Amino acid sequence: MTPQVETHRRGKLRRAGQAVVLVALIVGLSYCDEDGTGPGDRLGRRPLDPELVAQGREIFRYDTFGDEAYWTDTARMHEVIEGAVSPALALQVGLKVDADALPQEVKEALAAGQVDLGNPATTVALLKLNAVVGLKGTVEARDGEDRLVRVGITCALCHSTVDNSFAPGIGKRLDGWPNGDLDVGVIVALSPAIPPPLRGLWQHPPYFHDGSAETLEDVVAHYDRVLKLNLSTLGEADLVEYLKTL
Numbered sequence: 001m002t003p004q005v006e007t008h009r010r011g012k013l014r015r016a017g018q019a020v021v022l023v024a025l026i027v028g029l030s031y032c033d034e035d036g037t038g039p040g041d042r043l044g045r046r047p048l049d050p051e052l053v054a055q056g057r058e059i060f061r062y063d064t065f066g067d068e069a070y071w072t073d074t075a076r077m078h079e080v081i082e083g084a085v086s087p088a089l090a091l092q093v094g095l096k097v098d099a100d101a102l103p104q105e106v107k108e109a110l111a112a113g114q115v116d117l118g119n120p121a122t123t124v125a126l127l128k129l130n131a132v133v134g135l136k137g138t139v140e141a142r143d144g145e146d147r148l149v150r151v152g153i154t155c156a157l158c159h160s161t162v163d164n165s166f167a168p169g170i171g172k173r174l175d176g177w178p179n180g181d182l183d184v185g186v187i188v189a190l191s192p193a194i195p196p197p198l199r200g201l202w203q204h205p206p207y208f209h210d211g212s213a214e215t216l217e218d219v220v221a222h223y224d225r226v227l228k229l230n231l232s233t234l235g236e237a238d239l240v241e242y243l244k245t246l
């Protein structure tokens with residue numbers, strides 16, 4: 001970035017800062033209306049507690065509520081990301097990068113085109129920096145190499161975007177804005193543990209990834225047992241018939 005741009009940016013930032021102070025002042029003043037209650041009270045709510053708001057923002061942005069149990073243990077998304085999701089692909093499917101999470105030297109390298117956006121290892125590096133909006137990764141060094149060992153998603157994945165101020169898909173977080181670019185279907189389809197399509201099923205026995213069910217009757221009996229469906233013999237037969245029509 002040239003010094004002029006840097007100065008210009010700083011000027012812009014300063015003006016933005018002044019605007020924030022101004023808004024805060026106006027909001028502050030409007031709290032001191034005749035009866036001394038703020039707008040929150042007039043709406044039948046207490047004024048917002050800044051501490052709770054800050055905690056809530058952390059949760060919204062970074063808390064996965066333990067959904068790694070699905071995205072890692074079931075969908076094995078960490079393997080997919082590590083093996084095949086370059087930053088270029090990630091941006092293409094609508095994931096966003098939080099520029100504020102990037103150290104200055106990474107920003108400079110990005111701006112200079114020195115970062116390999118075609119390499120999934122770069123995605124792992126971004127996750128290690130907690131810079132991918134809504135995607136929370138746990139990165140651990142194994143044999144001297146950074147490995148993505150767990151991944152989960154947060155509210156921000158679908159409910160935040162960025163202002164593209166650094167580059168398309170890379171900028172400051174905008175929480176609460178829908179990420180209209182996110183292709184959830186494609187992201188989910190990248191997972192190896194997604195159920196296979198059931199169309200034309202009758203044509204290709206045996207079934208299940210390990211071929212453990214010879215016939216559709218075996219498939220249904222398996223689900224009946226595992227999911228405790230308590231299907232009668234008739235019910236099983238009906239289900240088999242239906243599966244044949246798909």
Ligand code: HEC
Pocket residue numbers: 060153154155156157158159184
């Ligand atoms: C995988 C994407 C995704 C994630 C992650 C996600 N949401 Fe949503 N959220 C949606 C979609 C899609 C809708 C709209 C659903 C509908 O209208 O039926 C929605 C609706 C909502 C709404 C209702 C909005 C309205 O105007 O009715 C709220 C509030 C909300 N989400 C909050 C959250 C919170 C809080 C989290 C994190 C705990 C979260 N969401 C995580 C996709 C997501």
